[in-house]
Amino acid sequence: MARGVQLRLDVADRVDHLPGQHYVVRLTAPDGYTAQRSYSVASAPSDPLLELFVERLDDGEVSGYLADVVEPGDELEVRGPIGGWFAWDGVSPALLVGGGSGVVPLVAMVRHAVDTGRTDLLRVAAAGRTRAGLPYADELVSAGAVLALSGEATGVRPASRLTAADLVPLWEPGQTAFVCGSTAFVGAATRLLTDDLGMPASAVRVEQFGPSG
Structure with missing residues (x-):
């Protein structure tokens, strides 16, 4: 980091x-x-x-x-x-998708789920260039997050940006998606969720910032 x-x-x-x-x-x-x-x-x-x-x-x-x-x-x-829109209520199922430092608010959600014993409600995907450069990567992996790294392979997963194949195993009906990262990342991830997974746009909440993600 x-x-x-x-x-x-x-x-x-x-x-x-x-x-x-x-x-x-x-x-x-x-x-x-x-x-x-x-x-x-x-x-x-x-x-x-x-x-x-x-x-x-x-x-x-x-x-x-x-x-x-x-x-x-x-x-x-x-x-x-x-902020209220991009806030997890702690009781509803959610799919968390973060890119770069956009994983930070998702870490708060994961930690809250651990505290309350509701880790079953969350599914997490975290994207970055390398594991060493991704904030909280080890903690997210310990919580069961899928890592999508563009600069290095992760196990059998080759180096590549986040894909629909990464998200399909995490998707469940009734989830709200929380997507956070750079403007480009949020746009790409939202398209994967809505176009490829078929999530309604109303179920996707986004938080985006400048190019640093």
């Missing part, structure tokens, strides 16, 4: 989040200039600390500071939890 860091924050009077929600982190320079970015929550609601995954971006003014400058004991301005 060379291009990312996990931040564990002690947030006073924190309201429990729903798996899939995010927080905004705001930085203020001495001259008053401010910059803020949104980061998905990786921790389960039961975790006493708030865990955010920050992908280090080239020339990223916020991610660079959070990844390379922040030290234990520093204070950050955060706001959240935010």
Whole structure:
């Protein structure tokens, strides 16, 4: 995970989040200039600390500071939890599909399912270039996730992008799909779900961001 860091924050009077929600982190320079970015929550609601995954971006003014400058004991301005559409209720069957750092909110869903003993409700597919570069890859594999890696083989699966063949064994009637990643990844994964698997568009919820995924 060379291009990312996990931040564990002690947030006073924190309201429990729903798996899939995010927080905004705001930085203020001495001259008053401010910059803020949104980061998905990786921790389960039961975790006493708030865990955010920050992908280090080239020339990223916020991610660079959070990844390379922040030290234990520093204070950050955060706001959240935010978002309701891309949030798992913890009781409904779901198909989770994440690309790159888009797996982060899905990790929160998996951890919540483990805490509540409902891992039977989730099926997970995680896509990336390599296993070493995919956030939380080992934890996701331990939870039964299918890895679709474009830069290296995974067992008998050859290196390739996510395909319908990866998703078919995970699909079950009545699932809601949660798809998170870059704009390109979300578009491609959504087409696999709706065109190839036949999921209704109303059953697919997406969260997308810039090209970093």
